[in-house]
Amino acid sequence: MRKLLLFVFCLPIIAQAQVNQDSINIKKMVDEIMTNGKAYDLLRELTKNIGGRLAGSPQQQNAAIWGKRNMEAYHPDQVFMQPCKTPNWQRGGKDFAAITSVNGKAQNKPLAALALGNSLGSNGLIEAELLAVSNFDELEKRKEEVKGKIVYYNSQFNPTRIQTFMAYGETGIYRSSGASRAAKYGAVGVMIHSLSTAPDNEPHTGGMRYDESFPKIPAVALGPNDAKALWEAAKTSKIRVQMQTYGFFLPDADENNVVAELKGTEFPDEIITIGGHLDSWDVNEGAHDDGAGIVQTMELLRTMKALNYQPKHTIHFVLFANEENGGKGGAKYAELAKLNKEKHIFAIESDAGGFTPRSIGITCSPEQFKKFQTWSSFLKPYGTEVTAGGGGADIGPLKSVDKNIVLSGLVPDSQRYFDLHHATTDVFENVNKRELLLGAANMAAIIYLVDQYGVNP
Amino acid sequence: MRKLLLFVFCLPIIAQAQVNQDSINIKKMVDEIMTNGKAYDLLRELTKNIGGRLAGSPQQQNAAIWGKRNMEAYHPDQVFMQPCKTPNWQRGGKDFAAITSVNGKAQNKPLAALALGNSLGSNGLIEAELLAVSNFDELEKRKEEVKGKIVYYNSQFNPTRIQTFMAYGETGIYRSSGASRAAKYGAVGVMIHSLSTAPDNEPHTGGMRYDESFPKIPAVALGPNDAKALWEAAKTSKIRVQMQTYGFFLPDADENNVVAELKGTEFPDEIITIGGHLDSWDVNEGAHDDGAGIVQTMELLRTMKALNYQPKHTIHFVLFANEENGGKGGAKYAELAKLNKEKHIFAIESDAGGFTPRSIGITCSPEQFKKFQTWSSFLKPYGTEVTAGGGGADIGPLKSVDKNIVLSGLVPDSQRYFDLHHATTDVFENVNKRELLLGAANMAAIIYLVDQYGVNP
Numbered sequence: 001m002r003k004l005l006l007f008v009f010c011l012p013i014i015a016q017a018q019v020n021q022d023s024i025n026i027k028k029m030v031d032e033i034m035t036n037g038k039a040y041d042l043l044r045e046l047t048k049n050i051g052g053r054l055a056g057s058p059q060q061q062n063a064a065i066w067g068k069r070n071m072e073a074y075h076p077d078q079v080f081m082q083p084c085k086t087p088n089w090q091r092g093g094k095d096f097a098a099i100t101s102v103n104g105k106a107q108n109k110p111l112a113a114l115a116l117g118n119s120l121g122s123n124g125l126i127e128a129e130l131l132a133v134s135n136f137d138e139l140e141k142r143k144e145e146v147k148g149k150i151v152y153y154n155s156q157f158n159p160t161r162i163q164t165f166m167a168y169g170e171t172g173i174y175r176s177s178g179a180s181r182a183a184k185y186g187a188v189g190v191m192i193h194s195l196s197t198a199p200d201n202e203p204h205t206g207g208m209r210y211d212e213s214f215p216k217i218p219a220v221a222l223g224p225n226d227a228k229a230l231w232e233a234a235k236t237s238k239i240r241v242q243m244q245t246y247g248f249f250l251p252d253a254d255e256n257n258v259v260a261e262l263k264g265t266e267f268p269d270e271i272i273t274i275g276g277h278l279d280s281w282d283v284n285e286g287a288h289d290d291g292a293g294i295v296q297t298m299e300l301l302r303t304m305k306a307l308n309y310q311p312k313h314t315i316h317f318v319l320f321a322n323e324e325n326g327g328k329g330g331a332k333y334a335e336l337a338k339l340n341k342e343k344h345i346f347a348i349e350s351d352a353g354g355f356t357p358r359s360i361g362i363t364c365s366p367e368q369f370k371k372f373q374t375w376s377s378f379l380k381p382y383g384t385e386v387t388a389g390g391g392g393a394d395i396g397p398l399k400s401v402d403k404n405i406v407l408s409g410l411v412p413d414s415q416r417y418f419d420l421h422h423a424t425t426d427v428f429e430n431v432n433k434r435e436l437l438l439g440a441a442n443m444a445a446i447i448y449l450v451d452q453y454g455v456n457p
Numbered sequence: 458m459r460k461l462l463l464f465v466f467c468l469p470i471i472a473q474a475q476v477n478q479d480s481i482n483i484k485k486m487v488d489e490i491m492t493n494g495k496a497y498d499l500l501r502e503l504t505k506n507i508g509g510r511l512a513g514s515p516q517q518q519n520a521a522i523w524g525k526r527n528m529e530a531y532h533p534d535q536v537f538m539q540p541c542k543t544p545n546w547q548r549g550g551k552d553f554a555a556i557t558s559v560n561g562k563a564q565n566k567p568l569a570a571l572a573l574g575n576s577l578g579s580n581g582l583i584e585a586e587l588l589a590v591s592n593f594d595e596l597e598k599r600k601e602e603v604k605g606k607i608v609y610y611n612s613q614f615n616p617t618r619i620q621t622f623m624a625y626g627e628t629g630i631y632r633s634s635g636a637s638r639a640a641k642y643g644a645v646g647v648m649i650h651s652l653s654t655a656p657d658n659e660p661h662t663g664g665m666r667y668d669e670s671f672p673k674i675p676a677v678a679l680g681p682n683d684a685k686a687l688w689e690a691a692k693t694s695k696i697r698v699q700m701q702t703y704g705f706f707l708p709d710a711d712e713n714n715v716v717a718e719l720k721g722t723e724f725p726d727e728i729i730t731i732g733g734h735l736d737s738w739d740v741n742e743g744a745h746d747d748g749a750g751i752v753q754t755m756e757l758l759r760t761m762k763a764l765n766y767q768p769k770h771t772i773h774f775v776l777f778a779n780e781e782n783g784g785k786g787g788a789k790y791a792e793l794a795k796l797n798k799e800k801h802i803f804a805i806e807s808d809a810g811g812f813t814p815r816s817i818g819i820t821c822s823p824e825q826f827k828k829f830q831t832w833s834s835f836l837k838p839y840g841t842e843v844t845a846g847g848g849g850a851d852i853g854p855l856k857s858v859d860k861n862i863v864l865s866g867l868v869p870d871s872q873r874y875f876d877l878h879h880a881t882t883d884v885f886e887n888v889n890k891r892e893l894l895l896g897a898a899n900m901a902a903i904i905y906l907v908d909q910y911g912v913n914p
Contacts, residue, residue: 030617031617034616034617034619035616035617040656159491159492159891160487160488160491160492162491162838162839162840162895164891197890197891198890199497199890356813356870356872358840381619382619383619383815413813413870415813415889415891415892415895416889416891416892419889432872432873432876433654433655433656434616434621434654434872434873435872435873438619438872
């Protein structure tokens with residue numbers, strides 16, 4: 001009885017001691033990352049030595065080899081490739097757009113433009129009258145006017161959305177399906193306002209999809225300044241525009257996910273996945289999108305090995321192929337997990353930029369979320385907390401492997417992401433070393449906690 | 458009785474309605490700033506048309522005129538200048554530092570260097586053996602070795618400080634008093650590691666002070682890369698270095714604080730102060746430090762006028778002179794407040810960069826802090842919260858006017874601030890429009906609440 005009482009009285013002390021020990025262990029990881037982190041140097045290599053790396057490009061293949069070699073150098077239990085077929089879209093030339101007349105008066109005003117990824121070539125220069133609409137509602141109302149026109153969607157972000165991903169969610173539909181929605185009514189081409197927050201004129205590319213039921217018309221994103229001026233002019237004037245694009249597909253390419261593994265000491269059959277995507281668009285270095293996620297993933301492997309951290313669960317550090325225009329890497333990883341009957345308990349993705357982390361987003365059951373929320377106190381010293389909702393395109397397919405998996409995403413500050421996202425300005429110089437490392441540090445904290453205590457209450 | 462009961466039952470409803478109305482009013486201000494904000498355009502003017510503006514320079518005087526003219530254009534109740542005398546330090550030439558020999562072997566390696574602000578010229582090129590020390594403790598231990606040497610302080614930031622201002626606080630003493638501490642033991646010059654987080658070689662200037670008891674020896678900050686290399690080399694080698702600086706003082710200059718006033722409708726004699734500082738160092742555009750604070754202050758005036766907001770308390774929008782190397786503007790504002798027997802209830806300063814705001818820091822009594830904390834829910838949608846501790850060098854002197862004044866500071870994310878602070882890289886291009894506006898938006902929210910409900914429980 002005395003023993004039991006002693007035990008009961010000691011419980012809070014033991015629990016507090018554990019909390020303190022966890023804080024110490026997490027701080028050790030964070031300090032290692034902030035002091036000796038190699039993520040920034042790796043990012044310089046990936047962006048400057050390899051560069052833009054769209055699925056199918058030699059650069060994407062080089063990036064996979066680079067990732068494998070570098071992760072091997074940290075001596076995990078194994079590193080392996082997961083071959084997968086990916087689309088092989090080619091931009092094919094220098095995209096072109098211009099205003100050729102305003103109210104019948106000839107003009108020759110070039111517009112900053114980039115073809116949307118997956119969109120096809122225009123088969124030469126096309127010229128048509130512009131129909132500028134606010135949104136799909138207006139398109140539907142004016143569908144009789146669409147035939148033979150080039151449709152412009154005024155897909156400007158709502159600047160009052162404090163989380164810019166919300167504005168991106170609202171306007172992304174014009175990029176992804178604007179072309180087919182206009183082609184349905186006979187449009188010959190489509191222009192959109194770049195999905196951008198930047199006060200500049202850089203056009204932003206990004207994935208689109210054709211609805212097979214309608215003609216596959218060309219689609220471009222315009223630089224924000226040009227797009228705003230065009231939208232204003234179109235309110236009062238009849239405008240004719242030209243555009244030319246060159247997009248086409250080569251046969252599917254052979255790419256690879258790269259997976260490094262640390263075998264779990266207690267639960268080797270329960271897998272934690274950490275990842276980002278290796279591919280980028282062709283027009284930039286893919287520094288924030290998603291070089292940052294790649295080097296943060298590699299940094300976490302480096303840190304665990306440097307500190308001789310032996311995880312209880314098996315950890316996969318995954319450099320995914322082909323997130324941008326196909327999602328074939330993420331699909332392959334889930335497909336193989338299913339095939340091999342793997343048990344996946346937790347996956348975290350970093351694919352929202354290498355900016356100062358604001359939270360760790362978690363998608364799970366309410367009971368699990370309560371557990372995760374208690375961990376916010378461990379994150380607070382490093383500037384984040386646990387928030388509801390998180391994941392990413394590459395780890396999403398794991399839900400089909402195990403519906404109880406907890407999906408998570410690093411949530412960096414979003415103010416600058418869409419200044420650069422899919423534009424030529426997404427380069428190494430626009431990534432900050434401390435911000436990048438701090439993202440990895442917060443990922444380390446949540447992964448440590450999941451590894452020590454699992455995901456269930 | 459029935460009436461009273463009705464009243465009691467309705468109280469929570471009335472209170473909730475007020476909370477909702479406050480949320481609406483705050484959102485209106487935030488939306489106005491995020492949609493129509495002029496802070497970014499004003500910052501372009503200040504940095505590109507006027508440029509660096511150290512106290513005493515024509516640019517600082519032009520900046521005051523520019524600030525007055527622009528604030529007058531928003532039609533506050535009045536705009537006035539507060540003349541003040543400021544130091545007039547001149548860099549005087551192109552600062553120089555170099556390694557001239559290593560272990561007796563001649564070298565000629567220039568080091569990126571900037572003289573510290575207020576430091577005096579070296580009277581020609583000086584050359585001496587280097588004594589490199591970690592800190593003042595080591596200097597004291599080795600004081601017998603100091604005579605005739607140039608002392609290097611390894612004032613590198615501790616990278617594990619998540620809040621970089623904490624690292625700045627720890628190393629700032631080497632910049633401010635390192636020269637006199639070394640001169641005390643006969644050093645002929647001082648070099649420090651720039652107070653910088655950047656993985657580059659840009660030297661960072663900044664204010665220093667001489668202790669009048671000792672010789673006024675020259676002091677420079679070295680670029681981080683050069684400083685680190687020098688520190689490593691000095692561990693194993695005898696190194697001789699050269700330095701030359703040109704600093705001197707002209708007679709004190711005539712500068713001005715610029716104050717725009719909105720007269721309070723209910724408490725015209727109780728003043729709320731909002732401010733930043735107009736001056737900057739000479740080597741950059743002072744975009745984050747403190748162009749950001751200046752244009753956020755002006756943005757708040759613009760927004761209140763645009764929305765026809767009539768404050769209950771009198772609000773002063775203050776562009777302070779001479780924060781960087783004298784603090785004479787802040788002192789003058791407080792001196793006049795005391796002279797005029799003004800009552801100051803609240804002052805907020807933005808002088809930590811135009812980055813994404815993380816919190817509103819508040820310095821006040823514990824009872825007042827409880828009140829402020831309840832307002833965190835109003836700030837949360839805009840990414841901040843109320844945290845303990847806040848203020849700034851320009852509003853600090855107001856404490857001597859009224860010891861019950863609540864002092865506050867905008868707390869932006871600190872990861873990038875010391876990459877640029879006092880270096881040539883603090884230019885307009887390194888300020889992000891949304892981040893800058895969001896800082897003003899969060900200031901608007903807290904000022905609205907203070908104006909509506911005062912600072913006391």
